[in-house]
Amino acid sequence: MIPFSPPRIDQKVVDEVSAALLSGWITTGPRTKLFEKRITEYAGCKATVAVNSWTMGMQVLLHWWGIKAGDEVILPAYTYCASANVIVHAGAKPVMVDLNSDDFNINAEKVKAAITPRTKAIIAVDIAGFPCDYEALYKVIEEKKSQFQPTNDLQGKLGRILLISDAAHSFGATMNGKRTGVLADISTFSFHAVKNLTTAEGGAVCFNLPDSFDAEAIYKHFCTLILHGQNKDALAKTQKGNWRYDVEEPGFKCNMTDLQAAIGLVELDRYQENLDRRKHIFEMYENGFANESWALLPKYKDERRETCYHLYLLRVKGVTEPQRDAIMQQIFDRDVSVNVHFLPLPTLTAYKKRGYKMEDYPETWNKYSNEISLPVYFDLTDDQVKTVIHAVKEAYAAVIKD
Numbered sequence: 001m002i003p004f005s006p007p008r009i010d011q012k013v014v015d016e017v018s019a020a021l022l023s024g025w026i027t028t029g030p031r032t033k034l035f036e037k038r039i040t041e042y043a044g045c046k047a048t049v050a051v052n053s054w055t056m057g058m059q060v061l062l063h064w065w066g067i068k069a070g071d072e073v074i075l076p077a078y079t080y081c082a083s084a085n086v087i088v089h090a091g092a093k094p095v096m097v098d099l100n101s102d103d104f105n106i107n108a109e110k111v112k113a114a115i116t117p118r119t120k121a122i123i124a125v126d127i128a129g130f131p132c133d134y135e136a137l138y139k140v141i142e143e144k145k146s147q148f149q150p151t152n153d154l155q156g157k158l159g160r161i162l163l164i165s166d167a168a169h170s171f172g173a174t175m176n177g178k179r180t181g182v183l184a185d186i187s188t189f190s191f192h193a194v195k196n197l198t199t200a201e202g203g204a205v206c207f208n209l210p211d212s213f214d215a216e217a218i219y220k221h222f223c224t225l226i227l228h229g230q231n232k233d234a235l236a237k238t239q240k241g242n243w244r245y246d247v248e249e250p251g252f253k254c255n256m257t258d259l260q261a262a263i264g265l266v267e268l269d270r271y272q273e274n275l276d277r278r279k280h281i282f283e284m285y286e287n288g289f290a291n292e293s294w295a296l297l298p299k300y301k302d303e304r305r306e307t308c309y310h311l312y313l314l315r316v317k318g319v320t321e322p323q324r325d326a327i328m329q330q331i332f333d334r335d336v337s338v339n340v341h342f343l344p345l346p347t348l349t350a351y352k353k354r355g356y357k358m359e360d361y362p363e364t365w366n367k368y369s370n371e372i373s374l375p376v377y378f379d380l381t382d383d384q385v386k387t388v389i390h391a392v393k394e395a396y397a398a399v400i401k402d
């Protein structure tokens, strides 16, 4: 069976995690701090806070920004549930918006139509690793600036809607020569086991706010917020006699450990190699399906943007959702694992119950109903890619007999 996206775990990772385990420091410590520094350098952002998941990084971010009951946060209807769940937990209303027709990302004009005086943030999701049109989103935010109603000093200081990037898929993707991490005000990465770069579980929040914000001060504040609001972490307390601490406000508990950072440092060191391999796999799929009239190939590059080759979202022209499911079953029967990214939020019980209706997001349905995600990962060999391509073609022919 060809798996869908196993992590790249080899002796190098084992050695680095063993070294961390035996170092005498297993929670947040020197490796986590180094990992944060390396991500800041790689992304080119002003500061990075490592956390235990994208989800908790985003939860703390929404808390820090002052999101509360009565507020609205805009996001695409087509994303993983985490993007919406954090908004619900903050007490605010997720306002779902439909997609562009030519890619899987949120549509800026539809965002514009959804903005109200209650809109405090936009979470744009770089689906499959392809960056959203952040230039168009900033333009819309600027156009709606006079409507913005800040409810705290931080929001007053920015004076507009905060643009957040859900960069869970897009570590290393670029727009106008800049990497994700600096394309929005704040970007959040996921280092979950299936993502391009993994720490088993983990995430990072990258700050790129305007220069009027003190990035170092925000970094320090965030470090306390992810550790109960305690003003001294375990590492600081190891200094002789430095035991007394204070809690300035009740915080969360979602720091990254040095064991996770040890994996992340290895992954980051060889990330380019990973990107190159993934790009090669994308190109093999592209060539493999180029002559199939039924194959709708995903956009992963344009004049401004290039993906980080996270997910290959193949679509099958003209098929219904049950036909797509049948094709997937045929692919599985040929020992190839495939997936769907994603079940649209309005199809999930939690969001149906909150009144969201699938028919309000036709482009999302159009993308979802005929989509099949193919395996992409470093250890996938050329022969396996050929097997996948062959299995998909056979599966299509088995289901669609014309």
Ligand SMILES: *Cc1c(COP(=O)(O)O)cnc(C)c1O
Pocket: 052, 053, 054, 055, 056, 079, 080, 082, 083, 125, 166, 168, 169, 189, 190, 191, 192, 202, 203
């Ligand atoms: C994986 C994922 C998340 C959640 O990441 P965690 O690190 O598991 O919390 C959020 N958004 C998108 C689009 C994802 O794919």
